[in-house]
Amino acid sequence: MKFSTRSRYGTRAMLDLALHSDLGPIPLKDLARRQGVSMKYLEQIIPILKKAGFITSVRGINGGYVLAKDAGKIRLLDIIEALEGSLSPVDCVDMPKWCPRSKECATHEVWRDVRGAIDGVLGGTTLDDLAERQRELSKPH
Amino acid sequence: MKFSTRSRYGTRAMLDLALHSDLGPIPLKDLARRQGVSMKYLEQIIPILKKAGFITSVRGINGGYVLAKDAGKIRLLDIIEALEGSLSPVDCVDMPKWCPRSKECATHEVWRDVRGAIDGVLGGTTLDDLAERQRELSKPH
DNA sequence: TTAATATCCTATGTTATTACTAGGGTTTAT
């Protein structure tokens, strides 16, 4: 019941792009350095985010990655589902047909509620919300 | 981000005990048969529930397992944490000191919120609630 | 045109965990 590093690094990379969107395309090297992840590992995570339509890339010198849409239009739920797969705590929530008990199983209802609670938090938070929180945290006080 | 079978089987075993509490001690054999789990595997799960104080055992003929306390006093959160370990989606929620970023990391806050949402559902549901739901589902209609 | 820099692709390896199965022995109470 843990998120993979893929999800964590990927989310942080997205946050990094949101925070530095004024700098133009962000090269992988910068992302990797700031997030403390190897370029080679991040290089495997990035395509997932790209296929999901969250980022676009600019090749060549001074190239890098850019958010594909407004940070306010990207929910954390979508990012993490792209990286992690389904967030249901058990498979039968997504595929009730697989489980012969699902129609008559009270635990199934609870697992569904857990899934709903996770959806509530991550579906209600956009990348922009996250970036705003980060700016708040980074403020001198 | 999935519950282990240990958690699922263990929760179902607890539910089984709650539903059959009028029958006296429930032998492992019956639990295993009704839940469709091998005795040998269930035998590895039961001690966890016992150590956590949820069930007691009666040895000898006609022995078996019994809830150690009122089903209304046992939260699903406690059962699943005993079986699964911490329900935090990332380690830094439990051990902020491990992560040098935790004080200044916005994602950390979101992970904490996710944990809170899970706690809300599972901490607000007792074994008795679950049993009641099950009785409702099993009713002829 | 070329050199620098970036993306893209494929493969490999390590480690850990999960989800069991297997087989035995001991203790306890009816």
Place this chain on the structure above:
DNA sequence: ATAAACCCTAGTAATAACATAGGATATTAA
């Protein structure tokens, strides 16, 4: 005597997590 809890060790097959490594290809500033 029997049925049951209890205890112990071991093995294993599959899967996933978490990377590392090396090179191929594309782009563009100079």
